[in-house]
Amino acid sequence: MSQRSKIKKQEIVTAYFLLTPALTLFLVVGLFSIVFSIGLSFFRLSSGSLLSSAIFAGIDNFRDFLFGRDQLLTRNFWRALGHNIWISGSMICFVIPLSLSLAMLLQRIGRGVAIFRTVFLIPMVTASVSIYYVWTGIYNARGSLNQFLANIPFLDNLIQANGWLGELNTALPSMIVMIIWSAIPGTLILYFAGLQTIDKNLYEAADIDGGSDFQKLLHITWPMLTPITVIAVVINLNAALQIFEQIWVMTKGGPAGSTMVLNVLIYQEAFVTGAGLGRANAMGWSVFLLTFIMSLISMRLLRDPADR
Amino acid sequence: MKKYLLFFVVLMCLASVIYAGGQEDAAAQEDVTLTLWHWKVAFDPGFKAVADAFEEKTGIRVVTEITTPDEAYKQKLVAAGIAGNLPDLYAYWADAGNGSFDGVAMEWAGTLDADPAWRDSFFPAAISAVTISDAKIESWLDDENSSKWLTTREAGQVYGIPIDVGAFYTIYGNAELMKNAGISTDNPPATMEVWIEDMKKIQSLTETPGFVFSGQAFSLYENWFANFVDYMKNGPEEYTRFMTRESKMSDPEHMHVAQFLEDLAVSGNILAGSATLGIDEADQAFVNGQASYLLGGTFTFASLQAMGMSIDQIVSFRIPAYEGSKVPDATVSPFPLVMLNVNTNGKSVDKAIEFVKFMTSDEGMTLYANNAFDIPAISIKDTSKLNSVIKSMLSSLSTDSNWWSENSAISSKVFSNAEWQVFHEGKQRIVLGESTAEEVAASFDKAAEIEKNK
Numbered sequence: 088m089s090q091r092s093k094i095k096k097q098e099i100v101t102a103y104f105l106l107t108p109a110l111t112l113f114l115v116v117g118l119f120s121i122v123f124s125i126g127l128s129f130f131r132l133s134s135g136s137l138l139s140s141a142i143f144a145g146i147d148n149f150r151d152f153l154f155g156r157d158q159l160l161t162r163n164f165w166r167a168l169g170h171n172i173w174i175s176g177s178m179i180c181f182v183i184p185l186s187l188s189l190a191m192l193l194q195r196i197g198r199g200v201a202i203f204r205t206v207f208l209i210p211m212v213t214a215s216v217s218i219y220y221v222w223t224g225i226y227n228a229r230g231s232l233n234q235f236l237a238n239i240p241f242l243d244n245l246i247q248a249n250g251w252l253g254e255l256n257t258a259l260p261s262m263i264v265m266i267i268w269s270a271i272p273g274t275l276i277l278y279f280a281g282l283q284t285i286d287k288n289l290y291e292a293a294d295i296d297g298g299s300d301f302q303k304l305l306h307i308t309w310p311m312l313t314p315i316t317v318i319a320v321v322i323n324l325n326a327a328l329q330i331f332e333q334i335w336v337m338t339k340g341g342p343a344g345s346t347m348v349l350n351v352l353i354y355q356e357a358f359v360t361g362a363g364l365g366r367a368n369a370m371g372w373s374v375f376l377l378t379f380i381m382s383l384i385s386m387r388l389l390r391d392p393a394d395r
Numbered sequence: 396m397k398k399y400l401l402f403f404v405v406l407m408c409l410a411s412v413i414y415a416g417g418q419e420d421a422a423a424q425e426d427v428t429l430t431l432w433h434w435k436v437a438f439d440p441g442f443k444a445v446a447d448a449f450e451e452k453t454g455i456r457v458v459t460e461i462t463t464p465d466e467a468y469k470q471k472l473v474a475a476g477i478a479g480n481l482p483d484l485y486a487y488w489a490d491a492g493n494g495s496f497d498g499v500a501m502e503w504a505g506t507l508d509a510d511p512a513w514r515d516s517f518f519p520a521a522i523s524a525v526t527i528s529d530a531k532i533e534s535w536l537d538d539e540n541s542s543k544w545l546t547t548r549e550a551g552q553v554y555g556i557p558i559d560v561g562a563f564y565t566i567y568g569n570a571e572l573m574k575n576a577g578i579s580t581d582n583p584p585a586t587m588e589v590w591i592e593d594m595k596k597i598q599s600l601t602e603t604p605g606f607v608f609s610g611q612a613f614s615l616y617e618n619w620f621a622n623f624v625d626y627m628k629n630g631p632e633e634y635t636r637f638m639t640r641e642s643k644m645s646d647p648e649h650m651h652v653a654q655f656l657e658d659l660a661v662s663g664n665i666l667a668g669s670a671t672l673g674i675d676e677a678d679q680a681f682v683n684g685q686a687s688y689l690l691g692g693t694f695t696f697a698s699l700q701a702m703g704m705s706i707d708q709i710v711s712f713r714i715p716a717y718e719g720s721k722v723p724d725a726t727v728s729p730f731p732l733v734m735l736n737v738n739t740n741g742k743s744v745d746k747a748i749e750f751v752k753f754m755t756s757d758e759g760m761t762l763y764a765n766n767a768f769d770i771p772a773i774s775i776k777d778t779s780k781l782n783s784v785i786k787s788m789l790s791s792l793s794t795d796s797n798w799w800s801e802n803s804a805i806s807s808k809v810f811s812n813a814e815w816q817v818f819h820e821g822k823q824r825i826v827l828g829e830s831t832a833e834e835v836a837a838s839f840d841k842a843a844e845i846e847k848n849k
Contacts, residue, residue: 117504133540134473137497142544146830158845159813228668253671255829341611342670343823360816363540 148369175327190278211272224253251276281315434468435484441767466642489731495554497544500736519796520728530804540742557772558732563619568710583712605664630721653832728800814842
């Protein structure tokens with residue numbers, strides 16, 4: 088064995104040695120939890136029982152909420168999924184263009200860029216739960232939004248007597264506004280970083296050819312930022328389908344299920360009604376599968392044409 | 396030289412780790428420290444006062460750990476139960492067999508029988524509510540999620556010892572608003588109809604809506620109000636038929652469950668936003684004078700006081716019965732709210748039992764009640780040491796066991812039967828004016844029919 092390959096082998100051994108703690112942690116905590124949770128989704132287990140009491144249920148847990156074996160749960164599941172899809176669609180339709188616009192604006196601003204950057208990043212750096220309470224206050228029946236509308240002529244008929252989160256028609260849209268607001272900073276940072284990597288010569292060449300701002304956006308900025316957009320779409324989609332804490336803190340899925348989303352339903356199933364940990368796990372894995380498929384579709388749709 | 400230095404450092408580290416481990420073992424043999432988990436921040440001073448007195452007497456330390464809110468505590472217990480990592484003692488929502496984790500919790504029937512004086516010191520309703528009944532076993536047998544262990548329990552078994560009692564079905568009134576409207580604050584309204592008229596009267600004079608409750612909390616209206624009103628209106632037999640899906644909500648006898656809400660909502664007597672209010676938020680709205688009456692329990696009094704209301708600002712009375720009710724004078728026996736479970740896999744089960752017995756002794760319960768502002772589960776012989784608020788609350792409660800307290804398994808169908816989940820949403824829709832009582836009752840009946848035919 089040559090000296091060189093001996094050194095290489097030593098490096099490999101060292102690399103594995105250094106990886107061992109992280110790998111062990113993943114295998115013990117991560118992989119075990121995943122396998123355990125998948126396994127549990129095929130068993131019946133109420134939340135006050137021990138693992139030894141689990142009864143094998145085959146695919147009954149999945150049939151319960153997917154195919155109407157439990158009609159109420161099935162109705163709630165599909166309704167919650169619908170809300171998740173609404174949130175996902177809204178996030179992609181609003182967060183991506185708004186973040187890109189703000190990132191481009193930030194890039195163009197000469198003076199005070201630090202101030203604007205700080206302002207735009209406030210939702211990201213503030214403790215999330217306190218933000219949710221502030222928004223709850225804004226949307227409250229006696230909250231600032233209603234107070235504001237009361238002072239504007241012709242807009243006072245928009246006042247929501249039960250609060251913006253208290254009416255069936257306004258609760259979900261109000262939640263979506265808050266979710267979009269809090270999702271913008273993360274995507275904005277991605278786009279802002281992406282914009283710095285675009286070669287300035289491309290814009291200069293476009294200027295020489297008489298390209299308008301819109302043409303530059305369409306033919307230079309947008310294609311160059313495609314990899315960033317893919318990441319942004321996947322991150323926002325994932326966030327929308329996994330959404331929990333905002334809804335749990337602000338509405339608990341109400342009123343009358345109008346803001347119910349899948350993860351809140353799963354949490355209720357496991358720890359509020361205590362109906363079944365097995366069923367909650369089965370629902371959790373269905374959400375994962377859905378998120379995975381949607382992410383794959385997004386990545387495929389937004390793939391660089393050159394790679395197709 | 397460096398190698399030797401490194402070797403020496405490693406050796407010293409190892410030696411100190413081994414020494415520390417040995418010290419811990421030795422310490423463990425000398426002292427016993429029990430861990431007690433619970434979820435009630437307000438009750439912690441009570442638990443701590445008992446723990447301090449217990450340590451003084453026995454040298455055994457009891458350390459309390461709080462996890463809040465309720466769901467987070469339940470989540471922690473479920474995880475600990477599955478991982479076999481429950482503490483020596485844990486508080487749980489009092490109900491027969493609740494939180495027993497398939498036998499991890501100690502069974503107390505034998506211990507209670509062996510010490511009749513201790514057993515008899517509990518209010519009858521407190522101990523009967525945590526004792527497994529035939530009706531409870533039947534409800535477990537009906538639930539496909541019940542473990543085999545639960546379905547093979549025997550009537551008479553007890554898996555947790557109650558530490559407090561309380562009652563729902565309490566209405567709190569704003570004394571000032573009532574006086575201004577010329578409504579007596581000395582006598583409670585004779586009937587439900589009179590009370591509703593009182594609300595409307597206050598509203599017409601002050602524009603203050605009559606009623607506030609937590610519409611967000613699952614089963615609060617159902618379990619703190621509607622089931623008791625239905626029991627009073629129809630008597631035990633018809634009430635049982637309704638709860639066991641033999642009668643319908645749309646039947647005239649039971650329509651009041653939805654109709655009460657619709658009548659108040661239509662007349663503007665439910666505080667706007669009630670559908671999304673949590674329990675504390677509803678209490679706060681009442682304290683702020685946003686509604687003239689609040690739905691609560693005996694335990695609500697302490698919250699109202701903590702939020703700044705004084706005794707003379709509050710009027711309280713039991714929910715009135717409808718005119719012509721079959722059991723209009725139904726007494727509200729206090730039932731246990733929190734019970735203490737002992738983990739049979741704990742390190743010092745006998746010490747944990749000793750603590751529970753001390754806590755539920757005259758001395759322990761007095762300390763607990765005075766520091767937690769909670770009503771004790773036992774009949775304290777020497778009440779002179781109890782603070783005046785607890786004493787007055789105790790005197791207002793009937794401590795005898797009755798049909799209502801002995802049949803909690805029937806009333807708790809509002810938690811286990813799926814049609815009540817449908818009603819929970821329907822109730823919010825009525826409050827928001829999006830559905831009528833008739834529509835909600837029909838959807839309740841439909842869900843009950845489906846569940847019944849399963």
